[in-house]
Amino acid sequence: MRDDSAMLGETVPLCNASDLVDGGDAVPFDVRYFGQTCRGFAVRFRGKAHAYLNRCTHVPMEMDYQPNKFFDITGNYLICATHGAIYSPETGEGRGGPCRGGLVKIALSEHDGVVHWHTGPHLKPIEF
Numbered sequence: 001m002r003d004d005s006a007m008l009g010e011t012v013p014l015c016n017a018s019d020l021v022d023g024g025d026a027v028p029f030d031v032r033y034f035g036q037t038c039r040g041f042a043v044r045f046r047g048k049a050h051a052y053l054n055r056c057t058h059v060p061m062e063m064d065y066q067p068n069k070f071f072d073i074t075g076n077y078l079i080c081a082t083h084g085a086i087y088s089p090e091t092g093e094g095r096g097g098p099c100r101g102g103l104v105k106i107a108l109s110e111h112d113g114v115v116h117w118h119t120g121p122h123l124k125p126i127e128f
């Protein structure tokens with residue numbers, strides 16, 4: 001998957017860079033995806049921050065049974081707690097279990113100690 005985060009859409013502050021601990025808990029955030037309010041989550045893996053829509057490809061439901069816990073026991077994959085689909089933390093591609101394709105990736109950038117997510121054609125900030 002291309003990493004063209006710097007060229008996409010507007011940027012929306014998500015969290016402090018230090019909030020994302022390598023292999024640790026995710027930071028959740030809300031987005032509008034095709035007009036629907038959805039949860040996203042950001043994690044850090046091998047030093048780099050990644051974010052995805054919190055929606056399993058098996059059944060379109062949130063993946064974390066324990067809030068913000070997405071890494072499997074090996075620390076190498078993101079896992080859906082419901083039926084155990086696993087995904088690459090770096091690309092969101094399905095790697096095992098009942099996944100059907102990959103997670104929806106949300107582009108991130110990180111500078112001056114802050115992580116931002118990037119809007120896209122179908123991915124917008126929540127309106128207040």
Ligand code: FES
Nearest residue numbers: 056058080083085
């Ligand atoms: S809903 Fe995620 S594995 Fe079934």
